[in-house]
Amino acid sequence: MKDKKVLLVDDETEFVTTLAERLKLRDIETDIATDGEAALRIVETTPPDIMILDLKMPGLGGLAVLKQAKSIRPGIKVILLTGHGSTKEGIEGMNLGAFDYLMKPINIEELIEKMRDAVNKG
Amino acid sequence: MENNFTGNGPAFLGAITAGATHELSNVLAIIQQSAGLMQDLCSLSPEKSFPHQETIVRSLEAIERQLQRGATLLSCLNRFAHSADRDRASLNLWELINRMLVLCRRNAGMKSITLTLTGPNPGYTLVTHPLQLEMALFSAIQVCLNGMTAPGQIQFTLTERGNRFTVHLSCSLETGDSPISSDAPDETPHWQSLVALVTQLGGEVESFTPARGICMHLPAET
Numbered sequence: 001m002k003d004k005k006v007l008l009v010d011d012e013t014e015f016v017t018t019l020a021e022r023l024k025l026r027d028i029e030t031d032i033a034t035d036g037e038a039a040l041r042i043v044e045t046t047p048p049d050i051m052i053l054d055l056k057m058p059g060l061g062g063l064a065v066l067k068q069a070k071s072i073r074p075g076i077k078v079i080l081l082t083g084h085g086s087t088k089e090g091i092e093g094m095n096l097g098a099f100d101y102l103m104k105p106i107n108i109e110e111l112i113e114k115m116r117d118a119v120n121k122g
Numbered sequence: 123m124e125n126n127f128t129g130n131g132p133a134f135l136g137a138i139t140a141g142a143t144h145e146l147s148n149v150l151a152i153i154q155q156s157a158g159l160m161q162d163l164c165s166l167s168p169e170k171s172f173p174h175q176e177t178i179v180r181s182l183e184a185i186e187r188q189l190q191r192g193a194t195l196l197s198c199l200n201r202f203a204h205s206a207d208r209d210r211a212s213l214n215l216w217e218l219i220n221r222m223l224v225l226c227r228r229n230a231g232m233k234s235i236t237l238t239l240t241g242p243n244p245g246y247t248l249v250t251h252p253l254q255l256e257m258a259l260f261s262a263i264q265v266c267l268n269g270m271t272a273p274g275q276i277q278f279t280l281t282e283r284g285n286r287f288t289v290h291l292s293c294s295l296e297t298g299d300s301p302i303s304s305d306a307p308d309e310t311p312h313w314q315s316l317v318a319l320v321t322q323l324g325g326e327v328e329s330f331t332p333a334r335g336i337c338m339h340l341p342a343e344t
Contacts, residue, residue: 010147018155025162054142055196083144083200105151108158 007048036060136206234273
């Protein structure tokens with residue numbers, strides 16, 4: 001994972017900044033975006049290998065970001081973050097090309113394992 | 123928040139609760155990552171030991187345990203809140219009871235009574251009114267709790283016969299004494315509510331049996 005670039009997208013600023021710090025401590029290059037538009041700008045300009053994307057965000061929602069990111073960079077691996085009771089949306093996201101989805105709160109080791117799977121199998 | 127609000131009381135409560143559980147889930151996620159970051163920093167510290175290390179590590183482990191507890195409760199509460207979204211739904215009976223037991227654990231714990239569900243999940247599926255079924259289960263638990271006079275256990279077991287499922291609630295006391303007080307259960311409001319709810323679901327309730335509990339017989343489809 002050390003040669004891969006990760007983009008974290010969530011409107012909860014403290015969540016993404018703290019998670020980014022933890023990934024950086026593990027030598028994983030990490031960028032953050034706190035809304036869908038900012039995420040798509042990063043996908044266009046400095047494309048990440050993996051995007052960790054929250055489904056429920058104000059403005060451009062997770063599924064819309066997923067669709068546009070996939071059209072800009074078809075090879076990008078996307079792991080969705082869902083809340084409780086959003087399994088249906090997680091599956092919908094997988095039908096739109098997401099690798100998988102995880103339910104919040106997430107365990108960092110589980111997230112890294114999922115990212116590794118996405119890179120190796122996806 | 124789901125846009126299923128139709129103006130009735132349960133839908134209103136459900137919509138507000140579901141939205142709040144999503145917010146709380148984000149709160150837990152931030153606490154989890156912040157505690158995790160502190161754990162990371164402790165483990166990366168170049169010093170083999172530092173002041174209050176043991177206490178800090180123990181506190182972080184306690185935070186992690188409580189986060190798991192909170193996440194389980196929130197998950198159950200969120201699914202419960204969405205019960206009001208539909209008048210009819212396909213439900214996994216074991217999963218629904220499991221969620222209700224998590225949500226009612228505090229109520230039972232106040233009387234030192236534990237709620238347990240026999241596993242594994244047999245995969246019984248009912249098509250019925252979700253909220254009404256949850257109310258029936260809650261009433262059944264209340265009937266048992268009201269009747270039990272000392273610390274003990276209420277054990278849920280599921281069986282199937284033909285097109286019907288039976289939910290057995292077996293009560294037992296730690297002392298081994300008879301678990302149910304002598305008060306006639308069929309005169310209590312919870313019992314009357316239970317009978318009315320199960321009848322509306324097309325089922326029947328059997329009163330305290332020699333097995334010291336309640337049996338709720340439910341049709342696979344209401």
